[in-house]
Amino acid sequence: MAGICSEKRQYEEGDIVVCRCKEVTLKEIRKWISRGYDTFDELKRLTGVGMGPCQGRGCRDIVMKEIARMTGKTLEEIGTGTYRPPVKPVKLGMLTEANKEDPWKGKVVSH
Amino acid sequence: MAWKTADIVVIGGGVQGCSSAYHLAKMGVKNIIVVEKGTICSGSSGRCGAGIRAQWGTEMNCRFGKACLERFENLEEELEMNVGLDQSGYLMVAYKDSEFDQLKENIKLQNSLGIDSRVVSKDEAYEICPGLSADDALGFTFYQRDGHADPFFTTFAFMESAKRLGVEFLKFTEVIDIKVENGAVKTVVTDKGEIDTPVVLNAAGGFFHDIAEMIDLELPVHSENHDILVTEPVELGVCPPMLMSFSGNYYLQQRPDGTIVGGCSPVGHPIEYDLRSNFSFLEHMASVFTKLLPRTRDIRVVRQWAGLYNMSLDCQPIMGEAEHVKGFYMTGAFSGHGFMFAPVTGELIAQLIVRGNTDMPIDMLHYRRFAEGKLIIEPAVV
Numbered sequence: 001m002a003g004i005c006s007e008k009r010q011y012e013e014g015d016i017v018v019c020r021c022k023e024v025t026l027k028e029i030r031k032w033i034s035r036g037y038d039t040f041d042e043l044k045r046l047t048g049v050g051m052g053p054c055q056g057r058g059c060r061d062i063v064m065k066e067i068a069r070m071t072g073k074t075l076e077e078i079g080t081g082t083y084r085p086p087v088k089p090v091k092l093g094m095l096t097e098a099n100k101e102d103p104w105k106g107k108v109v110s111h
Numbered sequence: 112m113a114w115k116t117a118d119i120v121v122i123g124g125g126v127q128g129c130s131s132a133y134h135l136a137k138m139g140v141k142n143i144i145v146v147e148k149g150t151i152c153s154g155s156s157g158r159c160g161a162g163i164r165a166q167w168g169t170e171m172n173c174r175f176g177k178a179c180l181e182r183f184e185n186l187e188e189e190l191e192m193n194v195g196l197d198q199s200g201y202l203m204v205a206y207k208d209s210e211f212d213q214l215k216e217n218i219k220l221q222n223s224l225g226i227d228s229r230v231v232s233k234d235e236a237y238e239i240c241p242g243l244s245a246d247d248a249l250g251f252t253f254y255q256r257d258g259h260a261d262p263f264f265t266t267f268a269f270m271e272s273a274k275r276l277g278v279e280f281l282k283f284t285e286v287i288d289i290k291v292e293n294g295a296v297k298t299v300v301t302d303k304g305e306i307d308t309p310v311v312l313n314a315a316g317g318f319f320h321d322i323a324e325m326i327d328l329e330l331p332v333h334s335e336n337h338d339i340l341v342t343e344p345v346e347l348g349v350c351p352p353m354l355m356s357f358s359g360n361y362y363l364q365q366r367p368d369g370t371i372v373g374g375c376s377p378v379g380h381p382i383e384y385d386l387r388s389n390f391s392f393l394e395h396m397a398s399v400f401t402k403l404l405p406r407t408r409d410i411r412v413v414r415q416w417a418g419l420y421n422m423s424l425d426c427q428p429i430m431g432e433a434e435h436v437k438g439f440y441m442t443g444a445f446s447g448h449g450f451m452f453a454p455v456t457g458e459l460i461a462q463l464i465v466r467g468n469t470d471m472p473i474d475m476l477h478y479r480r481f482a483e484g485k486l487i488i489e490p491a492v493v
Contacts, residue, residue: 045263084414085388093408095397103398
């Protein structure tokens with residue numbers, strides 16, 4: 001089974017990008033896990049994983065598995081970290097059009 | 112049998128707790144334990160708008176603000192970690208005559224205290240903030256040294272420095288009671304076990320008054336939910352300064368990574384602990400974005416979240432020792448300004464605990480001001 005993939009792994013594993021939005025590498029994730037940042041949310045705050053436009057769709061599983069591997073905990077124990085809305089990025093203009101209220105109403109009224 | 116013993120237990124792993132722990136350790140205190148019910152920076156600190164300013168309307172806050180800017184400017188070197196400082200200024204926007212008059216009064220005070228803030232024309236405001244459209248505004252003030260820092264990096268930097276000085280951090284450890292004996296702090300009871308200690312520092316952020324209640328101290332303090340959102344990254348230069356208006360009820364700012372953050376206060380300031388996001392905020396804030404920064408119409412909101420403002424009666428912090436329980440200190444109720452003040456207030460509360468006096472006066476921030484009717488009236492708050 002030892003093909004091209006396993007050879008590559010020997011040389012480049014640490015340079016694998018786990019979060020494409022914020023360009024965070026596996027090496028960086030491992031460094032912080034070993035320093036005690038062993039929850040998804042802590043790694044998120046420190047490195048930005050999961051905070052980009054994909055909201056963690058690409059990186060969350062990889063990071064959680066890495067935490068599990070390094071701490072010996074189960075995925076259930078680690079938890080997924082916080083999911084935040086919106087589910088998909090939404091244009092500000094679209095939300096503005098949907099808003100029936102004038103944002104200035106009742107606030108900036110008279111001069 | 113106690114689970115642990117400490118010389119000082121700090122309750123809360125937010126920026127106040129981490130800064131205080133760092134300064135206590137730096138002053139030579141040994142055996143400091145920080146207890147945090149979640150993870151470090153999981154509460155209000157990590158959810159905040161991240162602004163830092165010296166544009167205040169009272170002498171006390173101007174002095175604090177100025178001291179904080181000085182600390183932030185040297186923090187990266189001191190803590191040996193990037194804190195994400197960006198000094199692109201605060202651009203204050205006034206929509207009412209009375210509001211603009213107040214801002215001008217504030218500028219006079221600031222200038223007298225060595226803060227070089229100034230009134231700027233609309234043309235100049237548009238140069239400072241190229242994405243801005245505010246034809247309905249009456250006036251602007253600006254101070255270049257104001258700006259923002261990264262709350263995560265700053266809090267972690269304080270924590271890492273504190274750890275190097277021997278401070279122990281316990282995450283997922285919730286304080287459920289405080290035992291007092293002969294009018295002094297005896298034990299902090301957590302869900303993991305009891306910690307014997309003669310000194311407690313309440314730095315519990317959104318739950319500051321809940322911790323105070325554990326020693327039967329009722330403070331005129333409540334927490335309220337403030338929403339905030341962030342966009343996808345776009346090229347820099349849309350909104351470099353913190354754009355802020357008291358009457359407009361908004362603050363917006365583009366971060367060094369190109370994302371734009373913006374939030375507002377809830378109408379009527381209701382007591383609210385529910386931090387779930389709500390759609391009406393998303394619609395409202397999107398409208399504010401596109402009105403003030405029309406170029407943002409086609410960029411996307413990536414995330415919204417909420418955090419607690421721990422509000423005191425006069426929207427000013429509470430710092431000091433409890434009158435009836437020796438060894439119970441507190442630093443909290445920052446009313447939305449805890450992050451920016453943390454480098455200084457952490458040091459001042461550490462000085463009070465260790466030396467019994469402080470480099471800058473904080474007596475007026477003791478909670479006894481509420482009973483004495485000596486409220487601090489700060490005009491420059493949202």
